[in-house]
Amino acid sequence: MTVRTRIAPSPTGAPHIGTAYIALFNYAFAKKNKGQFILRIEDTDQQRSTPESEQAIFDALRWVGMAWDEGPDSGGPMGPYRQSERMETYRQYGRELVDKGAAYPCFCTAERLNELRQKQMEDKATVGYDGHCAGLPSDEVARRIAAGEPHVIRMKVPSSGECIFKDRLRDEIRIPWAQVDHQVLLKSDGFPTYHLANVVDDHLMQITHVIRGEEWISSTPKHVLLYQLFGWQPPEFIHLPLLRNPDKSKLSKRKNPTSILYYQRAGFLPAAIRNYLGLMAYSLPDGREFFSLEDLVETFDIDRVSLGGPVFDVQKLQHFNAEYIRAMPPADLLKELKAWALNDEVWLKVLPLAQPRLEQLSDVMDKTSFLFTDRLRYEAAALIPGEMDGLEVAKLIKAAQWLLEVPGAWDTDTVRQVFERIAETKALKLKKLLPIFFVAMAGSTVALPLFDSMVLLGRDMVLRRLQYALDMLDETGVSLKGKTLKKFEKEFQSDYAGS
């Protein structure tokens, strides 16, 4: 049987560096075994999935060199590879389970479920569905469905015993069935949940090895049960340790840049990123620390994966990146620079902004350098206009960060609207508000037009610079963290509700 692995990202935000990490191991394992590596888009969350995010995932994964053999864009024999296009399939398999008595319609409202959860937490009991709708008489079920009452399909789970499955890196894992919830398989909007879609697709797409993050270990029993119910051969499970922040928590954008696009924009080379990621939880058998993707594939041995969660250390990544840059002939470096940002296309966007401000050609670097750099140098005090205090500024920056990270269009109008909205909500003149952001984006209140600059910097770099600004304020003792942050979050939600 040919080895087939997959990466299955959800298009709900910026393409995550952790996705690249998991993709790399899936890729290396598939290629080492002369198999195929598949990209599948898991867009079953209709609320949060966006086409922009999907496109960004394609671009980012391609950029880091994770060439997939089959995928939504390139097609393949077992498509479609976008779950929103496979609705009929999930519906059928969902019905099969209901017919078999392995799943049942559930009419419980969100309110009831919340109350239930609340109560269970108070009682310190295991949190989970109480089976309220599991025993509904079939005529009542038929009647309520016919009446168009919203419902989900839930999976029946044994109430005793334990699920035993094998993880290639950990050997046997045992989880009591009592710990496994009656998982929703089909949501009330007709979309499947991850659990159903992932099992159905992995089977239909003949995935032989599921290599994913260890956050999935606790829901693996649900998957194992589904394979059993369908009478399918489950794939081999291989759970990789999660990338961590310096404080060891799961890698998150608040504590570390996580968008692949940020790393691209900041001038990291794909080869260096691949190399560095290949060192996360892994080492080559011969101990080499510099290696190409081909080297990794050739010598790849998944059983060498180590299980301690690796801290993603940007400083070490930087070291590898530097080594790659220095090893390059200048002509190649020039090519990289052109591919990165120093090309006609970029300059033709930048120049219209700079041109009115040029007196000599030699002014051009001075006027535009902030658009090409990663970390800006400025004094934290520069962020704080005379009449404001630090915390006030931090809150404005945080609000902008929250408003700007919402996926969707990224153009001058969108950006402008965000700042107009902040100004309006806070009853501030735009003129008072913007200097903060000029400094955060350009390091100075004297710069090219702000909104256009932000569009050119790209969402990921903009969010990164806002984070830098917050970090700098933090260093001066302006702390928007913990309780203060929680409190502000509520404030923010009520301030910016609706509109």
Add this chain to the structure above:
RNA sequence: GCCCCCAUCGUCUAGUGGCCUAGGACGCCGGGUUCUCAUCCCGGUAACACGGGUUCGAACCCCGUUGGGGGUGCCA
């Protein structure tokens, strides 16, 4: 709370019972080369979480404790 996973320098890791007075890399510190800086070279700092076993012998095997992480959603 309950369930699961994990545990070697600050960080990434090598190490699968004797080769370990634990090796490499990043970082940090000191020195050298260089018109400056960076590079480069040399040196240094620093770890087997703890307690019990098993064994002639444990970083490596077993148990417990502690610590960290994840899960506990009509998110993935």
